[in-house]
Amino acid sequence: MSDEETPMRDLAALLWPWAVWAVLLLALTLVFSQISPAMARITTDTLIKLVIVTGLYIFVGNSGILSFGHGAFLIVAAYASAWVTIPLAMKGVILPGLPEVLRGLQLSPLGGLLTGMAVAGGLGLLAGIPLMRLSGIAASIATFAFFIVISVIYNNWTDWTKGTASLVGLPTWVGPWAALAAALVALMIAWIFQNSRAGLLLRASREDLVAAHGAGIRVMRLRLLAFVLSATVAGAGGVMLGHNNGALTTANNVYLNLSFIVIAMLVVGGIRSLSGVVVGTLALSVLAEIFRRFETGVEIGGMMLQIPGGSREVLLGLCMLLALIMRPDGLSRGRELPVPGFLRGGRAKAAKTETEALQ
Amino acid sequence: MTHILTATGVTVRFGGLTVIDDVDLELRPSEILGLIGPNGAGKTTFVNVLSGFQKPQTGTIRIGSDDITATPPDERVRRGLLRTFQAVRLFPALTVAENLLAAAFAMGQGRKEARAEIAVLAGLLDLEGWLATEARALPYGVERRVGIARAMMARPAFVMLDEPAAGMNHHEAMAFLSVVDAIRARGCGILLIEHNMDIVFRLCDRVQVLRSGKVLASGTPDEIRNHAMVREAYLGSAAA
Numbered sequence: 001m002s003d004e005e006t007p008m009r010d011l012a013a014l015l016w017p018w019a020v021w022a023v024l025l026l027a028l029t030l031v032f033s034q035i036s037p038a039m040a041r042i043t044t045d046t047l048i049k050l051v052i053v054t055g056l057y058i059f060v061g062n063s064g065i066l067s068f069g070h071g072a073f074l075i076v077a078a079y080a081s082a083w084v085t086i087p088l089a090m091k092g093v094i095l096p097g098l099p100e101v102l103r104g105l106q107l108s109p110l111g112g113l114l115t116g117m118a119v120a121g122g123l124g125l126l127a128g129i130p131l132m133r134l135s136g137i138a139a140s141i142a143t144f145a146f147f148i149v150i151s152v153i154y155n156n157w158t159d160w161t162k163g164t165a166s167l168v169g170l171p172t173w174v175g176p177w178a179a180l181a182a183a184l185v186a187l188m189i190a191w192i193f194q195n196s197r198a199g200l201l202l203r204a205s206r207e208d209l210v211a212a213h214g215a216g217i218r219v220m221r222l223r224l225l226a227f228v229l230s231a232t233v234a235g236a237g238g239v240m241l242g243h244n245n246g247a248l249t250t251a252n253n254v255y256l257n258l259s260f261i262v263i264a265m266l267v268v269g270g271i272r273s274l275s276g277v278v279v280g281t282l283a284l285s286v287l288a289e290i291f292r293r294f295e296t297g298v299e300i301g302g303m304m305l306q307i308p309g310g311s312r313e314v315l316l317g318l319c320m321l322l323a324l325i326m327r328p329d330g331l332s333r334g335r336e337l338p339v340p341g342f343l344r345g346g347r348a349k350a351a352k353t354e355t356e357a358l359q
Numbered sequence: 360m361t362h363i364l365t366a367t368g369v370t371v372r373f374g375g376l377t378v379i380d381d382v383d384l385e386l387r388p389s390e391i392l393g394l395i396g397p398n399g400a401g402k403t404t405f406v407n408v409l410s411g412f413q414k415p416q417t418g419t420i421r422i423g424s425d426d427i428t429a430t431p432p433d434e435r436v437r438r439g440l441l442r443t444f445q446a447v448r449l450f451p452a453l454t455v456a457e458n459l460l461a462a463a464f465a466m467g468q469g470r471k472e473a474r475a476e477i478a479v480l481a482g483l484l485d486l487e488g489w490l491a492t493e494a495r496a497l498p499y500g501v502e503r504r505v506g507i508a509r510a511m512m513a514r515p516a517f518v519m520l521d522e523p524a525a526g527m528n529h530h531e532a533m534a535f536l537s538v539v540d541a542i543r544a545r546g547c548g549i550l551l552i553e554h555n556m557d558i559v560f561r562l563c564d565r566v567q568v569l570r571s572g573k574v575l576a577s578g579t580p581d582e583i584r585n586h587a588m589v590r591e592a593y594l595g596s597a598a599a
Contacts, residue, residue, distance in 0.1 A: 197464045200453075204461040207450035214410065214444065216436030216465040216513060272452065333451065 009343060017337040018191045021278050022184050025050075028282075033176040040176050046285040047179035048240045050278065052258075053265045054186040055234030057277045060266060061190075062199055064206030065135065067227075069127070069143030070234045071259035072150035075250060076123050077116035077235030079154065079161055080241040082170050085112035085243075090169040097159025109173045113239050120235025121228050123150075128227040132220050135209060147259065155250045174244040182240055186233050188219045190274055193229060198222055206324045257313065261288070270330025278305040279331045284316060291315050362423035362547060363387050364440065364517045369408055369418030371401070371572075378404050379415070380440045380572040386517055386548045391539065393563035393580075394552045397593050400569040402552045403445060406519045409550070412440040422516070435464065439516030443523060447506045451495035455486060456503050462512035471477055471511070480508045483541055485534070500531050504538075511542060518542065519550040524558055532558060556594065560584060568593065 029047065033040040056070050083091075084107040091103055102220060107115065131142050155159050161167060166267060193199045202222040205212035212219055241258075242248045261284065269280020291312040298305050364386040371379040379401045386392050394402050407413035409420060411432035420428045422438055430438070450458050456477060463473030481487045484504040486501065489497065503523060510518050520539075524532045532555060539562055541551060553559050558578070559566060566583040568575040570593065576586045583589055 033485055177447070197470075200457060200461050201464055204450045204453060204458070208448050210412070211444065211448035211450065213432040214412075214436070214442055215462045215509060216433045216441075217461070218433055351556075 013343040020045035052237030059230035069147040073120040074238030077120040077238035080119040081112035081116035114356035121232035132223040173247040232251025269334035272334035351357040393566040396569035397467035401572040441515035442519040456490040
């Protein structure tokens with residue numbers, strides 16, 4: 001709003017927080033992926049989770065409606081990619097029940113990724129039309145019901161999914177660098193959406209729904225847009241999970257547990273900022289890894305310390321509980337990384353200083 | 360073409376209680392119409408009906424010849440009918456500038472156009488020093504001014520100000536007079552709900568008095584000031 005501001009400086013200021021996180025993630029990936037194959041796997045897993053949490057954040061962070069249903073988008077995207085990327089010879093044996101058109105289709109990894117994202121986005125559109133009419137806890141419960149419906153369908157759709165058995169044969173093209181690229185793109189999409197006109201209007205409706213209607217904001221339309229975008233990005237995470245493991249299964253509440261961890265990451269980091277997404281994902285990934293190692297047994301000073309299997313989820317749950325009690329706004333307190341003074345417009349800086357002085 | 364905001368035969372009942380009873384109202388462009396009455400008279404409920412937040416049991420609301428009785432609130436805004444809230448209701452985690460930008464974006468205005476409008480309204484409402492402040496950190500008087508600015512960002516044809524001077528000190532209330540005049544100068548029709556009779560009688564072209572959901576009287580400020588029943592029911596010595 002000042003003559004001193006330039007478009008380039010505006011753009012640099014806009015992209016600053018994303019760029020900082022990008023450099024940090026790049027550095028972490030560079031370091032940890034070199035330590036050992038096991039650490040490279042953990043790094044990949046963390047970055048994939050970051051894609052999923054970012055996808056979830058696009059809807060939850062901007063609309064204020066907590067979704068328990070995003071696991072459904074992971075499932076449909078992962079299986080859609082599997083159907084079009086498993087090698088033809090293997091597909092004919094593993095999934096003889098697939099329709100001819102799919103059995104004869106072999107796409108590249110990118111083709112599989114885009115297919116999975118498109119299917120997740122399409123499902124987001126279909127489900128979002130009725131779901132986005134709801135608000136508050138009713139909307140959250142409805143998203144969970146939606147997840148259960150999709151989960152049960154895929155569990156019993158044995159011709160296409162092999163039900164609770166493992167679907168193997170997915171090309172394993174996802175490693176730390178592919179996951180990092182996906183995470184950076186996901187964060188960029190989320191950041192651009194958050195700062196777009198639609199993002200601002202949706203955040204306004206998150207703050208006060210009645211006032212948003214009173215200001216002429218078309219809330220349902222914006223929620224639907226965010227839900228579809230969110231499903232598409234989360235779907236990318238689902239695809240990458242499958243192509244990281246090389247196998248898929250809907251058995252043993254895999255996606256329910258994953259959904260819980262992803263929501264915990266968002267809540268612990270801070271549901272109202274993209275910085276919270278990064279902080280929460282990294283913090284809980286580190287904790288989850290520590291807890292996992294204690295589950296298998298850790299030797300400290302000649303003593304073997306071991307916690308019972310399943311403790312990891314319990315301890316992560318406690319972390320979320322602690323975060324909700326002690327820092328309801330999350331570790332980031334809902335703030336984004338500050339833009340340094342040299343990138344801020346002169347007048348905006350003056351206004352901020354004046355405001356701070358008044359307060 | 361000059362459009363008039365018209366409410367005809369509006370009745371609102373909550374269960375067995377009639378809170379608005381067959382009320383008519385007409386608001387013209389550049390006119391300031393005061394809506395006054397004791398607490399519980401139904402003023403805010405009537406504004407809720409006009410803005411689409413409350414469905415009336417009977418009656419019609421029109422802008423010009425268009426019947427908007429069944430039109431949702433956000434659509435009424437796009438037709439030029441704005442309101443402020445008694446409790447202000449800003450978007451607390453957004454800055455003042457973002458609150459105003461959101462109102463402009465909702466109307467389809469471009470970023471550059473919106474920024475120019477923000478600069479004008481910030482000057483008019485003395486908000487320049489607050490644009491980067493989150494709305495939840497604002498003092499009460501500033502909060503109210505931002506509420507008015509947010510409504511004005513939509514460039515409304517009609518705006519309903521629900522107790523805009525509530526909680527303002529004398530100095531702020533007097534400064535507020537020039538703000539309302541400036542809004543009128545933009546060709547905007549204003550429905551002013553206010554308990555400060557000094558402001559109402561200074562600003563309004565006409566005044567309509569509600570009591571127990573019914574129109575008790577309607578006329579110029581002088582007529583209302585001297586209306587025996589209004590003095591007895593509401594004004595008391597304030598009009599003296």
